Amino acid sequence: xxxxxxxxxxxxxxxxxxxxxxxxxxxxxxxxxxxxxxxxxxxxxxxxxxxxxxxxxxxxxxxxxxxxxxxxxxxxxxxxxxxxxxxxxxxxxxxxxxxxxxxxxxxxxxxxxxxxxxxxxxxxxxxxxxxxxxxxxxxxxxxxxxxxxxxxxxxxxxxxxxxxxxxxxxxxxxxxxxxxxxxxxxxxxxxxxxxx
Amino acid sequence: xxxxxxxxxxxxxxxxxxxxxxxxxxxxxxxxxxxxxxxxxxxxxxxxxxxxxxxxxxxxxxxxxxxxxxxxxxxxxxxxxxxxxxxxxxxxxxxxxxxxxxxxxxxxxxxxxxxxxxxxxxxxxxxxxxxxxxxxxxxxxxxxxxxxxxxxxxxxxxxxxxxxxxxxxxxxxxxxxxxxxxxxxxxxxxxxxxxxxxxxxxxxxxxxxxxxxxxxxxxxxxxxxxxxxxxxxxxxxxxxxxxxxxxxxxxxxxxxxxxxxxxxxxxxxxxxxxxxxxxxxxxxxxxxxxxxx
Numbered sequence: 001x002x003x004x005x006x007x008x009x010x011x012x013x014x015x016x017x018x019x020x021x022x023x024x025x026x027x028x029x030x031x032x033x034x035x036x037x038x039x040x041x042x043x044x045x046x047x048x049x050x051x052x053x054x055x056x057x058x059x060x061x062x063x064x065x066x067x068x069x070x071x072x073x074x075x076x077x078x079x080x081x082x083x084x085x086x087x088x089x090x091x092x093x094x095x096x097x098x099x100x101x102x103x104x105x106x107x108x109x110x111x112x113x114x115x116x117x118x119x120x121x122x123x124x125x126x127x128x129x130x131x132x133x134x135x136x137x138x139x140x141x142x143x144x145x146x147x148x149x150x151x152x153x154x155x156x157x158x159x160x161x162x163x164x165x166x167x168x169x170x171x172x173x174x175x176x177x178x179x180x181x182x183x184x185x186x187x188x189x190x191x192x193x194x195x196x
Numbered sequence: 197x198x199x200x201x202x203x204x205x206x207x208x209x210x211x212x213x214x215x216x217x218x219x220x221x222x223x224x225x226x227x228x229x230x231x232x233x234x235x236x237x238x239x240x241x242x243x244x245x246x247x248x249x250x251x252x253x254x255x256x257x258x259x260x261x262x263x264x265x266x267x268x269x270x271x272x273x274x275x276x277x278x279x280x281x282x283x284x285x286x287x288x289x290x291x292x293x294x295x296x297x298x299x300x301x302x303x304x305x306x307x308x309x310x311x312x313x314x315x316x317x318x319x320x321x322x323x324x325x326x327x328x329x330x331x332x333x334x335x336x337x338x339x340x341x342x343x344x345x346x347x348x349x350x351x352x353x354x355x356x357x358x359x360x361x362x363x364x365x366x367x368x369x370x371x372x373x374x375x376x377x378x379x380x381x382x383x384x385x386x387x388x389x390x391x392x393x394x395x396x397x398x399x400x401x402x403x404x405x406x407x408x409x410x411x412x413x414x415x416x417x418x419x420x421x422x423x424x425x426x427x428x429x430x431x432x433x434x435x436x437x438x439x440x441x442x443x444x445x446x447x448x449x450x451x452x453x454x455x456x457x458x459x460x461x462x463x464x465x466x467x468x469x470x471x472x473x474x475x476x477x478x479x480x481x482x483x484x485x486x487x488x489x
Contacts, residue, residue: 004397006291007291007292007294007295007298008295010288010291010292010295011291011292011295011296011307013288014288014292014311014368014372015310015311017365017368018311018314018365018368018369019314021322021325021326021329021365022314022317022321022322022325024325024328024329024335025321025324025325025328025329028328033333034333038338076220077220077221077224078221080217080218080220080221081217081218081220081221081222083217084214084217084218084221087213087214087217088214088218091211091214093211093214093215093218094214094218097218097221097222100221100222100225100226100229100230101221101225103229104225104229106418106422106470106474107422107426107467107470108422108423108425108426108427108443108466108470109423109426110426110427110428110443110446110447110463110466111233111236111426111463111466111467111470112229112232114236114446114450114459114460114463115229115232115233115235115236115463116228116232117450118232118235118236118239118456118460119228119231119232119235121249121250121456122235122239122250134228135228137224137228138224138225138228138229141221141224141225145221
């Protein structure tokens with residue numbers, strides 16, 4: 001039976017669809033026109049302007065602060081959560097815990113943002129980098145947990161037992177298993193870093 | 197009494213590790229997620245004070261205001277734009293997932309990465325890319341005019357169509373991934389069996405392949421439809437006055453026309469809209485496991 005070629009063509013179409021806008025926008029950053037309808041010659045003037053614009057540098061600094069601090073916090077909190085969810089699967093506390101962790105994945109960002117805004121308003125908090133940090137961390141914890149837990153499910157438990165046999169304490173064991181999911185955390189970290 | 201306290205202490209000690217690991221995330225989420233959501237639900241029944249902040253009295257004014265005639269078009273547009281985007285994402289994602297599930301293993305990871313990598317760029321950059329392409333002086337407009345598809349004065353930007361296009365663009369991988377995950381587990385020889393038993397191509401597709409990956413389809417619908425319902429940056433950047441969505445209304449009432457209780461009521465409505473498809477999916481999941489038994 002002849003295989004349909006539609007799936008192949010769709011896939012190629014999807015890849016073109018996904019990449020073309022990014023290629024065009026990158027190409028346009030070297031274009032000498034304002035809106036990039038046509039090619040007016042190669043230029044680096046947009047990058048020069050970027051380099052000299054103090055507002056942009058300030059914004060970049062804020063972006064980096066938020067990206068670093070919220071990924072560190074989210075990775076710590078999320079990894080603890082993943083370990084707890086994975087180790088104590090059958091406890092009542094964990095079933096409640098898992099619901100609280102997974103709901104933010106279902107909720108649009110704007111709802112999370114507005115609810116935190118109302119929270120800070122009612123506490124008369126001052127808005128600034130700190131409130132952004134809290135919001136970003138809240139948003140990211142669930143993603144970290146999801147990724148780490150996926151890795152833990154493929155983790156060989158006998159490694160832990162071997163660690164016990166070799167005299168490792170419980171705390172050490174936890175640290176070590178955290179080590180094993182470290183690669184994953186790093187991946188999550190990168191992901192957040194790029195997305196913020 | 198003393199004994200029970202001892203027992204409690206013992207229990208606590210036994211669960212010490214669990215509590216130690218659970219507390220950071222549980223407390224964080226309690227303070228910065230659960231309580232804020234509850235605050236929204238209570239603020240929805242409050243009145244605004246003179247400065248658009250939270251007033252003292254309780255009533256249903258915010259919900260009455262929603263029944264106002266010019267709010268329904270926004271609500272309707274939010275739902276149909278999200279639904280259409282979800283449907284079109286599925287139409288594109290199904291053959292793509294089918295292809296990825298069937299392609300040789302050594303190619304698969306690479307092709308999958310090809311789908312994921314564009315999404316490591318910033319969400320805003322991806323929207324902005326479309327803004328430059330669809331711009332009146334942009335590339336696509338020039339091509340379309342040269343091909344006589346559109347006239348010189350048509351606007352490609354600032355209409356619901358542009359919003360729909362960018363919604364699909366930003367959500368497509370989220371539709372492809374769960375469908376691929378389901379298709380990967382699908383035994384493609386079942387399709388050959390269906391052909392041997394006399395099924396046509398379409399019949400085999402709709403009666404064998406699609407039921408087998410229905411879990412992936414439901415997941416894809418949820419991860420596209422729900423974020424689409426709450427989107428506001430996309431209609432804000434590429435949409436015009438006639439393509440406002442619920443998210444824009446919420447954003448406007450929190451910043452420009454400051455009225456926090458009304459924004460809370462709109463957010464509560466959005467939360468309700470999200471709960472409905474989730475419950476529907478949970479219900480369907482149970483129904484499906486019922487059939488399997």
